[in-house]
Amino acid sequence: MNYYELLFTTITTEDYQQDLLINALGEIGFDTFEELELGFKAYIPVDDFDEAKLIEQLLPYRDLFTFSYEVTLIPQKNWNEVWESNFEPIEIGNEIYVRATFHPAKPEFPYEIVIDPKMAFGTGHHQTTSMMLAMMLENDYKAKNVLDMGCGTGILAIMASKLGAAQVTAIDYDPVCYESTIENSALNQIDNIIPLCGSKEVIPDEQCDTILANINRNILIDQMERYAEVLKTDGEIYFSGFYETPDLDIITDEARKYGLKYIAHKKDKEWVAAKFVK
Numbered sequence: 001m002n003y004y005e006l007l008f009t010t011i012t013t014e015d016y017q018q019d020l021l022i023n024a025l026g027e028i029g030f031d032t033f034e035e036l037e038l039g040f041k042a043y044i045p046v047d048d049f050d051e052a053k054l055i056e057q058l059l060p061y062r063d064l065f066t067f068s069y070e071v072t073l074i075p076q077k078n079w080n081e082v083w084e085s086n087f088e089p090i091e092i093g094n095e096i097y098v099r100a101t102f103h104p105a106k107p108e109f110p111y112e113i114v115i116d117p118k119m120a121f122g123t124g125h126h127q128t129t130s131m132m133l134a135m136m137l138e139n140d141y142k143a144k145n146v147l148d149m150g151c152g153t154g155i156l157a158i159m160a161s162k163l164g165a166a167q168v169t170a171i172d173y174d175p176v177c178y179e180s181t182i183e184n185s186a187l188n189q190i191d192n193i194i195p196l197c198g199s200k201e202v203i204p205d206e207q208c209d210t211i212l213a214n215i216n217r218n219i220l221i222d223q224m225e226r227y228a229e230v231l232k233t234d235g236e237i238y239f240s241g242f243y244e245t246p247d248l249d250i251i252t253d254e255a256r257k258y259g260l261k262y263i264a265h266k267k268d269k270e271w272v273a274a275k276f277v278k
């Protein structure tokens with residue numbers, strides 16, 4: 001598939017401003033990002049690129065900080081090559097080690113996750129993924145029936161399984177992420193992840209004990225009612241993919257409508273991971 005590469009040069013006063021831009025691009029079809037010293041590269045399939053939509057999407061950020069971009073056509077990009085040259089292993093506390101197949105194992109970590117992300121999101125490098133993983137360590141997954149919504153590489157589903165979950169349903173609407181979850185489950189020798197390709201319409205009716213959903217504010221709000229329907233009473237739900245201000249209050253208000261009560265949250269830069277209980 002041919003892609004456009006947009007090289008963004010950003011001059012920001014706060015690191016999170018660049019994240020705002022990356023999040024906004026994610027909402028209009030950009031699916032891969034590579035952070036640089038002074039800016040980042042963003043990639044979008046040629047068929048999904050609409051420059052008028054891009055200009056409109058970037059408008060609110062023009063007054064906040066300075067940035068510019070250049071567009072280049074990239075025929076048949078080798079994503080693995082880009083990723084392999086950038087991917088360093090991630091350590092979360094002294095407990096979780098996320099690495100690629102070509103990194104040496106570190107048996108001193110109780111939980112090791114091997115990820116081959118290719119085009120899927122979820123290597124542990126983004127704050128939302130690492131905060132979700134850190135929160136997972138603080139909670140009980142033994143014998144639980146778990147739903148991982150927006151599974152990306154399957155990283156959270158794999159962690160839930162390693163923490164003792166009985167079964168994990170892992171859903172993503174992107175076929176690349178669905179395939180990636182199957183591949184990464186196999187790489188980690190996990191056979192109790194059920195991958196499904198689709199959005200909220202494919203969430204099984206079966207009741208679950210815990211839901212993990214690291215997506216974005218608007219999708220979480222859109223899917224909240226369905227999450228509440230399939231979550232058992234006293235079940236736990238963990239959301240990420242949004243900012244503390246103003247998103248956390250908006251998510252908390254929406255969750256309350258469906259009987260989901262805010263418990264606590266973690267914050268890294270402006271990103272949040274929050275726990276709710278039904």
Ligand SMILES: C[S@@+](CC[C@H](N)C(=O)[O-])C[C@H]1O[C@@H](n2cnc3c(N)ncnc32)[C@H](O)[C@@H]1O
Nearest residue numbers: 121122129150151152172173174177199214215
């Ligand atoms: C921020 S990534 C999270 C990936 C992984 N769970 C993690 O924590 O690193 C969000 C994922 O949600 C998926 N997604 C976005 N909208 C969705 C929708 N409406 N239904 C299902 N998946 C969706 C994207 O394809 C992407 O893989």
